[in-house]
Amino acid sequence: MTGTIDQLQQQITEVREQLAALVQRGGRVRPGLDDVNEDLADAVKTLAQAHDAERRQLTAEQANALRKRIADVQTQLAKPPSRRPGGDNYINLTPKQVQAKWATVEAAQRMIEADRQKLEEAGLGGGPDKDQIAAAKARISVVAKQRLNDAIAAGDPLPAWLTSAVGAVPKPNPEPWAKAAHNLLVYRLEHGVTDPILPLGDKPGADDAYGSRRAGEYKKVAEELNKLHGLGGTSEYKL
Secondary structure, three states, X not given: OHHHHHHHHHHHHHHXXXXXXXXXXXXXXXXXXXXXXXXXXXXXHXXXXXXXXXXXXXXXXXXXXXXXXXXXXXXXXXXXXXXXXXXXXXXOOOOOOOOOOEOOHHHHHHHHHHHHHHHHHHOOOXXXXXXXXXXXXXXXXXXXXXHHHHHHHHOOOOOHHHHHHHOOOOOOOOHHHHHXXXXXXXXXXXXXXXXXOOOOOOOOOOOOHHHHHHHHHHHHHHHHHHHHOOXXXXXXXXX
């Protein structure tokens, strides 16, 4: 019974503290640092649409690889069966260590059509224009900076993903900390990272134009965090 009373008293104390903080903020509940509320909904939606369009695009290296593969397959298909490895039933498109072999002419033709479709879709573009994207990024940056300033001024506890990445606010020069924290928060908001522990979420791949660009941003923020921690000389984010 005593334990239950103690727990109840603790809960009452916590509620009182929350109410006091709410009164100090003028009756407004402050959103979490990486919450997407009405302040950010439009900007985040714009970037999500831009990312979807970017996923349909290819890097120059990826596009060139597809064009080369199409040309290689067409060269094989243009040969008479007697000169083609495996004749009608088997085509060796690329060396075994580079790409699995395609078993039939039909499979090779389907592969060509799929590659052509990727190239066509990559050229369609779509999504928000550059001005809309720039405005969305600017909005996210401003809100991120204001949220960090408000949280620090109010003495709010910082989330685990932030403290694990940048630690406590240092004194007397908090500028490097503030810059790294801001860039980290912007990255999470721009790319929809919601992991409560991992500051940057999972490491992105580079299978399309968006993934390639995001991987570059991931590396840049990770290097800044490593520098903040005094690790230096590493390109992978680690603590």
